[in-house]
């Protein structure tokens with residue numbers, strides 16, 4: 328049996344108690360957490376294959392990132408920044424999907440996105456629209472725990488006209504459901520269970536009621552969850568009223584889409600009665616704070632926290648540093664509510680660890696450092712000028728949320744495997760991933776600019 332001992336670190340277990348464990352070591356046996364005890368006791372009891380000195384470091388559960396789009400970050404960051412959401416969908420990403428990028432392009436960008444995710448301490452990502460089997464392969468190869476999803480819609484939509492309402496196409500519905508089922512059959516449980524699948528519907532507006540109902544039924548039959556973006560832009564919320572005389576959340580609730588295995592991403596333009604429905608159904612709001620703020624809008628977070636909604640954090644695209652994201656979550660909560668004491672550091676860290684694992688129905692396996700759970704662990708280097716002093720007067724959890732950067736993550740362990748060591752990824756050639764992404768993005772945007780896109 329392979330054993331790794333992590334000693335001398337400050338353990339932040341995220342086990343439901345806001346506490347730290349000092350003067351104890353953590354023992355990994357194969358892919359699981361076997362013990363938390365004094366180093367001397369553990370060394371006496373067990374043959375240890377590898378000892379990691381975590382002096383000056385915090386040992387915490389890996390970040391569980393509930394919303395990502397692997398491939399799109401490295402392609403579009405620096406470009407889709409000072410744009411409205413309507414502009415980047417209609418003028419950038421949809422034309423790219425329709426006319427430019429190939430499966431090989433997206434795989435290339437997914438490699439780099441995985442490098443970034445891993446280096447910043449994300450050990451599990453819920454991927455919304457896995458572009459193809461090639462993208463899934465890149466995610467698997469990186470060693471990250473991936474909850475993958477094929478994006479389903481059945482709308483024939485004229486993307487050149489932002490005001491057009493969608494028409495639904497039964498052939499497209501069948502094609503996309505078949506594709507998602509095939510994807511599930513191939514990928515569910517791959518890489519010793521590190522890869523799992525959920526079904527995704529891009530936006531309910533782009534899905535017929537029948538597609539949403541069938542997606543949920545098929546997911547339930549397989550015991551998996553579903554994801555959708557909702558209330559992400561004003562045009563979307565207006566369209567539900569025009570088409571159904573309902574809010575978006577009322578619409579998806581009425582078609583049977585909502586329960587505790589439903590992840591609702593964004594929920595920015597959300598009405599009070601929608602908060603009540605989400606609360607009643609135990610669905611999860613996946614809050615992507617940085618992307619939300621960039622859109623110049625804010626969900627009614629004060630009301631949402633007061634209602635005690637199930638909530639977890641995601642990075643969405645373009646910026647994947649979870650520590651920055653937690654700070655934005657804190658700032659937005661306070662700006663929205665006017666309450667400087669609304670939630671604290673531990674609450675925000677829970678939303679990226681144990682509560683995020685719960686949102687993905689993985690909380691029996693990951694999200695906290697507890698005996699019997701899988702060894703998804705990160706080490707964060709606190710011996711840094713922007714964090715020191717760190718002594719008995721200071722709280723590591725507070726520092727994790729307010730002062731740490733993703734680049735302070737020095738080691739990442741997933742399923743007992745050391746994937747990042749001294750800040751370097753072991754599974755993917757980082758340099759090559761960057762060079763390849765540079766070359767391919769040049770070609771992609773050369774082709775894109777030859778189209779008549781007005782970007």
Ligand SMILES: [Zn+2]
Pocket residue numbers: 394395396455556592643644
């Ligand atoms: Zn998204």
